[in-house]
Amino acid sequence: MTVAARAPYDFKPRDLMENFHGKQIVYAAWDGHLLFAASFLICVPPETSFRELVEGPLAQLLSIDPDAAAIDWAAVQWLKGNQPFSPDFDQSLVANGIGHKEQIRFRTPGLNSITAAA
Amino acid sequence: MDMKAPEKKLGIKEKYRLLTRDLAWQPTYRSEKEIYPYLDYEGIKIHDWDKWEDPFRLTMDAYWKYQGEKERKFYAIIDAHAQNNGHLNITDGRYLSALKIFLQAISPGEYAAHKGFARVGREFAGAGTQVACQMQALDEMRHAQTQIHALSNYNKYYSGFHAFAETRDRIWYTSVARSFFDDSMASGPFEFLIAIGFSFEYVLTNLLFVPFMSGAAYNGDMATVTFGFSAQSDEARHMTLGLECIKFMLEQDPDNLPIVQKWIDKWFWRGFRVLGLVSTMMDYMLPKRVMSWREAWEIYGVENGGALFKDLAFYGIRPPKGWEDAGKAIDHMSHQFMLGFYQWRFGTAFHSWIPSDQDMDWLSQKYPTTFDKYYRPRWDYIKRAEAEGKPFKNFGLAKLCQCCQLPCVFTEPDDASVLCHRQTTHKGEIYHFCSDGCQEIFEDEPEKYVQAWLPMPQLFQDPVNGDLAAWMDWAHLTDGLDNGEYQGSSDQRNFDRWRGLATSNT
Numbered sequence: 001m002t003v004a005a006r007a008p009y010d011f012k013p014r015d016l017m018e019n020f021h022g023k024q025i026v027y028a029a030w031d032g033h034l035l036f037a038a039s040f041l042i043c044v045p046p047e048t049s050f051r052e053l054v055e056g057p058l059a060q061l062l063s064i065d066p067d068a069a070a071i072d073w074a075a076v077q078w079l080k081g082n083q084p085f086s087p088d089f090d091q092s093l094v095a096n097g098i099g100h101k102e103q104i105r106f107r108t109p110g111l112n113s114i115t116a117a118a
Numbered sequence: 119m120d121m122k123a124p125e126k127k128l129g130i131k132e133k134y135r136l137l138t139r140d141l142a143w144q145p146t147y148r149s150e151k152e153i154y155p156y157l158d159y160e161g162i163k164i165h166d167w168d169k170w171e172d173p174f175r176l177t178m179d180a181y182w183k184y185q186g187e188k189e190r191k192f193y194a195i196i197d198a199h200a201q202n203n204g205h206l207n208i209t210d211g212r213y214l215s216a217l218k219i220f221l222q223a224i225s226p227g228e229y230a231a232h233k234g235f236a237r238v239g240r241e242f243a244g245a246g247t248q249v250a251c252q253m254q255a256l257d258e259m260r261h262a263q264t265q266i267h268a269l270s271n272y273n274k275y276y277s278g279f280h281a282f283a284e285t286r287d288r289i290w291y292t293s294v295a296r297s298f299f300d301d302s303m304a305s306g307p308f309e310f311l312i313a314i315g316f317s318f319e320y321v322l323t324n325l326l327f328v329p330f331m332s333g334a335a336y337n338g339d340m341a342t343v344t345f346g347f348s349a350q351s352d353e354a355r356h357m358t359l360g361l362e363c364i365k366f367m368l369e370q371d372p373d374n375l376p377i378v379q380k381w382i383d384k385w386f387w388r389g390f391r392v393l394g395l396v397s398t399m400m401d402y403m404l405p406k407r408v409m410s411w412r413e414a415w416e417i418y419g420v421e422n423g424g425a426l427f428k429d430l431a432f433y434g435i436r437p438p439k440g441w442e443d444a445g446k447a448i449d450h451m452s453h454q455f456m457l458g459f460y461q462w463r464f465g466t467a468f469h470s471w472i473p474s475d476q477d478m479d480w481l482s483q484k485y486p487t488t489f490d491k492y493y494r495p496r497w498d499y500i501k502r503a504e505a506e507g508k509p510f511k512n513f514g515l516a517k518l519c520q521c522c523q524l525p526c527v528f529t530e531p532d533d534a535s536v537l538c539h540r541q542t543t544h545k546g547e548i549y550h551f552c553s554d555g556c557q558e559i560f561e562d563e564p565e566k567y568v569q570a571w572l573p574m575p576q577l578f579q580d581p582v583n584g585d586l587a588a589w590m591d592w593a594h595l596t597d598g599l600d601n602g603e604y605q606g607s608s609d610q611r612n613f614d615r616w617r618g619l620a621t622s623n624t
């Protein structure tokens with residue numbers, strides 16, 4: 001469907017990548033770890049490698065969860081845009097197909113001390 | 119000597135005719151289309167504007183008289199409240215958080231409603247409609263003013279009240295209410311009427327104002343109770359008019375039904391998301407609670423709303439599409455949202471706190487199927503971490519919904535262990551949503567919502583560019599004063615000290 005309007009109606013999105021001064025947004029969520037109320041918004045250059053994203057800003061944000069130290073990154077299951085995904089840790093976000101405003105999620109089966117009952 | 123014949127007193131009906139319908143005239147040198155250019159493009163067909171009924175037959179002279187009387191009473195009480203340190207009569211300083219959210223998110227909505235009704239009063243044809251919209255515009259302006267005046271007294275003593283206008287525009291949780299009103303004002307006149315006149319006034323007022331006002335009464339806040347009373351008779355009129363509007367549209371042409379139904383679906387869901395703010399207040403912020411959010415929903419949502427939609431079934435209207443998902447969310451939303459507020463407390467212009475053991479027992483009693491299973495373990499962990507000197511602070515910014523602008527804190531309708539992730543791609547750009555309801559609203563008019571000003575991504579753009587301290591300055595948020603934990607805040611210290619001075623000899 002399209003907007004009801006009296007004249008041509010076509011305006012620029014507010015969150016285009018060009019507004020982020022060479023960076024992009026990645027959303028990241030740890031499934032089953034609902035101590036964190038929502039996906040994290042992370043703003044990094046698209047050349048960042050997947051490893052730098054995970055070991056840098058993501059790990060830092062996750063560190064307040066009691067399970068964070070026990071994550072085995074080699075065994076983690078990933079989703080991108082809600083579909084299964086195998087990232088190459090040494091490639092950039094772009095090379096991994098992680099575009100601006102992409103959502104990544106990860107699962108750590110067996111590791112869930114706070115919301116295990118849930 | 120000339121004797122003037124005594125003027126004949128006009129009956130209400132006659133007076134109403136002369137002072138409203140009779141004000142209209144037939145244009146001669148401009149076409150109706152030129153004068154009312156906004157009436158067609160939404161697809162709503164009106165054949166006879168005279169069929170519009172104002173059940174109150176209110177005329178301007180009577181209106182000024184009633185409102186003037188209410189203003190006098192209101193300001194007498196507000197003055198007394200200010201002079202007698204009424205702010206020290208509230209149950210506890212924690213109550214102020216509910217007031218701050220009200221002033222930052224809801225009062226500006228009254229002003230937005232004023233602007234919207236002033237506009238549609240001009241855009242609609244039909245003198246009856248125009249006069250009714252004009253009076254509602256004045257009411258809403260009065261509500262914004264009386265609320266600001268009533269709460270300005272608290273601003274003399276406590277943090278978080280000082281910059282409500284900037285807070286409304288720049289902070290994240292307030293953008294939920296802001297975008298609700300912006301969306302309605304960016305709609306055509308008929309959709310505006312459904313959004314505000316019907317969904318907001320009729321469907322949601324009971325779930326918003328009633329809990330706030332009874333919360334105020336329970337917690338000793340005379341100022342808020344007074345503006346609540348002063349607005350109540352207006353709101354009763356708005357609710358009736360809202361219902362009249364929808365019936366008018368449905369009676370005018372059968373083609374209007376699917377359009378009206380679509381708007382009811384949309385605005386129910388948008389309103390339900392705004393109510394997320396209210397749910398946290400009812401379940402977590404009132405030191406003396408009125409009823410749980412679930413209980414309020416049962417009375418005002420299920421019972422009253424159910425009866426309304428039964429009535430409207432006569433016109434072919436069915437309950438809003440999101441009704442079922444809303445029902446599933448009731449036992450979760452306040453907890454999910456409050457856990458968010460608490461962990462992002464660095465970025466709120468009000469204080470939050472970890473619920474006490476007593477609070478948590480009350481919550482498990484009110485939410486027997488969900489609180490102990492899902493939410494108590496999280497609060498327990500947060501409490502333990504706090505006790506160990508590692509307060510739980512989430513400095514990650516959140517993914518926001520492109521439609522309702524809430525952080526995506528909600529879980530799947532049928533699985534409270536999985537966050538609800540919804541996304542779509544439009545013209546090469548990805549957009550995220552908190553729910554199916556919000557995604558459907560976007561997909562119906564993507565051109566509108568791609569422009570949404572989302573506070574979190576904006577923080578990484580000009581003028582703030584990711585600098586959190588600069589963001590706080592820009593949002594008029596003073597770190598360590600307006601935000602953070604209630605325990606140890608200046609509000610807590612001041613309230614306890616002043617109350618101590620007022621109630622003891624030390």
Ligand SMILES: [Fe+2]
Pocket residue numbers: 228231257258261349
């Ligand atoms: Fe109002």
Ligand SMILES: [Fe+2]
Pocket residue numbers: 258319352353356
């Ligand atoms: Fe109203």
Ligand SMILES: [Zn+2]
Pocket residue numbers: 391519520521522523524551552553556
């Ligand atoms: Zn949403």
